[in-house]
Amino acid sequence: MINFDVKICDFPFDATSQSRIEQWKSGDKEYGTNWPVVYMIHNDDSKEAYIGETLNAGKRAAQHWQVEERKRLKTIHIMTDDTFNKSVILDLESFLIKYISADGRYKLQNGNTGLSNFDYYDRQGYEKEFEKIWECLKEKGIVDSGIADIENSDLYKYSPYKSLTKDQERVLKEILEHLMLCICKNEEKTVIVKGGAGTGKTILAVFLLKLLYDLKNDTYEDKDEEDSEVNIDKLHAIMKQRDLKIGFIVPQQSLRKTLKKVFRTMRGIPESMIMTPTEAAIAATDAPFDLLVCDEAHRLRRRVALSQYPAYDKVNKDLGLQKDATELDWIIRSSKMQILFYDSAQSVRPSDIPKGVFRKILDAQENKQNLQLTSQLRCLGGDDYIKYIHEVLEYEGFLTDIDRSITESAVLKESGTIWTAPHGNFKDYTLSFYDDVDEMMNEINRLNKRYDLCCAVAGYAWEWITKKEPKNTAKRDIDIGKGYIWNRTYTDWINSDRLPYEIGCIHTVQGYDLNYVGVIFGPEIYYDKTKKRIEVDKSKYKDSLGKAVGNDYEALRAYILNIYATLLTRGIRGAFVYVCDPDLREYLRPYFTE
Incomplete structure (x- = not known):
């Protein structure tokens, strides 16, 4: 079992750095000249930093001093542990580059190629201990945010300092x-x-x-x-x-x-x-x-x-x-x-x-x-979940441009659409079906307090009557359960101060990653028992822009089905489902229930 005894030693970064660093020793460990370390050089005034790894800290510091842009940096922090080896410091270097860049305090002078993404002996044990180093840096005032907050941030999700697959x-x-x-x-x-x-x-x-x-x-x-x-x-x-x-x-x-x-x-x-x-x-x-x-x-x-x-x-x-x-x-x-x-x-x-x-x-x-x-990175349900959702919703448009292998394992109905065996069980992914919308909203809000980035979204089946109302309005847009309102802001709603009774639409969540998503199927989508097909009701669809395709029913149907497929694939850890139409609720229930 790995258990770090983290050592962080600070030195001025200047022409004398090499001689100072080379004196850093403890017992038989020559940390400054012959030991694997990770270092961070920074300047609080210019808010710039550089992160690297080396087996000879003193020599490497001298090399950096010859780089003109490095001379703007003032302090070097050298981190090590007696259990470090070359693989560990490559991995820790990548870890710190990813998280410090997303912490937002410093602009890194690092390039973004060559970040470590290889396996090595007891990698999971070492990576669990990396958080100790992060906490030490936080205590020293070098970084600001916690690991969990960073992982939920856009700066982390869209950082260029990522190890590519x-x-x-x-x-x-x-x-x-x-x-x-x-x-x-x-x-x-x-x-x-x-x-x-x-x-x-x-x-x-x-x-x-x-x-x-x-x-x-x-x-x-x-x-x-x-x-x-x-x-x-x-x-x-x-x-x-x-x-x-x-x-x-x-x-x-x-x-x-x-x-x-x-x-x-x-x-x-x-x-x-x-x-x-x-x-x-x-x-x-x-x-x-x-x-x-x-x-x-x-x-x-x-x-x-x-x-x-x-x-x-x-x-x-x-x-x-x-x-x-x-x-x-x-x-x-x-x-x-x-x-x-x-x-x-x-x-x-x-x-x-x-x-x-x-x-x-x-x-x-x-x-x-x-x-x-082709590789699924966001959803813990993996490619199977993404394909499953599109099969369940019979959204055939999905099949024309993406992974043709979907059809190879699909069974054709008499109608010609595809289906998969009903289930709601995916490893590492939570899929839940609710008969009570308030119960679903309570669970979403509970998870939001624990993980952040958890919210409910719905099909555009209700007018936005609270659009220009004050924050404390008693009016409600979505008249189901206790009553709910549409998103109070259109831009970057996910990161806004969302209310517990606030629900987003497709235009507020597309392109965003949520930890858990609750999806409300509105009354504009229903199941026709005679046709044995999911249908849509144009009169109950309230998006004025969406109605531009209203004269073409099949186009409108495909458009709305695609919206729900997109909403159901926003969650990283899981998706919850509530359905307004009773027949559609019973049709979908087995697909979202373990």
């Missing part, structure tokens, strides 16, 4: 190879990275941009990881000579605000590079982008159900496009290379470009490449 590394390698060829040959290319909910598309996009800016600014650090799938030395040499124009498009307002906050914690990357499609089109007026990266590309808009048609039409006119051109057309026209992170199953607005139109636009591109992310 093999799946992500494979896709990153291919992206960089395509980028290098485009730069060298002055080619144009479109790369589409497809992946379902929770496959880490946004994480990979942020990691990519951090890496590219390190290459561009010549602050890239080669960690020389032999097992890494990513070889970027050639690209590094090219980008040092080229001043590439790079932009990052995030169509969704809430996610855009969140990522701007994350980018503020990164050294050398301006948050202004995060743009709307309109801002990118305007910025490309003088010269096109060499590269535009678009996250949540399924949220790019077409000219349907918009709030400001004149502004949209002006961009089309300025770009020399037809009036019905889409924001995807804008991106292609405004850049030489595009990287689109895409999941058609998460398209939840009528203004979103339909997958058929999206595919048609891409098919017209001469030089394009499709890549696929």
Whole structure:
């Protein structure tokens, strides 16, 4: 059993550091010259820091003193334990980089490649003890937040200092190879990275941009990881000579605000590079982008159900496009290379470009490449749970773009839709069905006090009558149980001071990770016993934008089913279900009950 006796020794960081550090000894342990340690160099005035590991702390400090930007740092903290070895310090270095960057006090001078993600003897035992080191740093006033608070924060979830999975590394390698060829040959290319909910598309996009800016600014650090799938030395040499124009498009307002906050914690990357499609089109007026990266590309808009048609039409006119051109057309026209992170199953607005139109636009591109992310990172229920939910809801649209293997194990009903054996049992994932909405809300609120980031969401089946009401209003939007209100804020609702009787809609939670989610199926969705099919009632659906597809019943049905599938896959640890329609409740009950 591992039990740390953590030693942290502090030294001034200057030209005398090596000689001071080399004197740090205890018994036969020469901690400063011949022992595995992890160190942090920082400056409280400039709020910058660097984290590293070494077997010779004194020599490594002297090497850092020769780096010009390191000279802005003032103090070095060296951490060790008598049980440390090389594998442990590589792992601890990665741990501290991830958590200190997300703590938000310091901007790290570290690059984001080569973070440790390998196994070693008794790794779990060592990692449990890492929290002791964190608590020591907290007691010394070096870090601010606790581990649990950091893990619930957006700065942690979207941090570029993450160890990529093999799946992500494979896709990153291919992206960089395509980028290098485009730069060298002055080619144009479109790369589409497809992946379902929770496959880490946004994480990979942020990691990519951090890496590219390190290459561009010549602050890239080669960690020389032999097992890494990513070889970027050639690209590094090219980008040092080229001043590439790079932009990052995030169509969704809430996610855009969140990522701007994350980018503020990164050294050398301006948050202004995060743009709307309109801002990118305007910025490309003088010269096109060499590269535009678009996250949540399924949220790019077409000219349907918009709030400001004149502004949209002006961009089309300025770009020399037809009036019905889409924001995807804008991106292609405004850049030489595009990287689109895409999941058609998460398209939840009528203004979103339909997958058929999206595919048609891409098919017209001469030089394009499709890549696929498959590994589920968010939901502890794994890929099986994601597939199960889409099968239960009979959302066939999911099958056209994502993992075709779903159909291989599916059994066809006479109607032609797919089904799976009813159950609610998934390892490490809680799936519960409720007959009392108040009981479900009480459980969600209890879990929110324990874990944070637990909330209830619902289909848009009630008017938002409290939209402009004060916080203490006695009015209620959702007239079930004790009565509930819609989200009081539209932007970043997840991180707001939510009330215990407050419920979110699809537009407030898409792109966010929750610990537990409670999903209310509203009266706009029901089960038809005669047709033996889940149906929707347009008259009870209250989203004015959603009604833009109301003349096409099957489109509206698929649209609403997709919303519920998306809501049910927001939870990391579990999902709870309450259904208003009695027939739908009995139809779904066996699927969500162990």
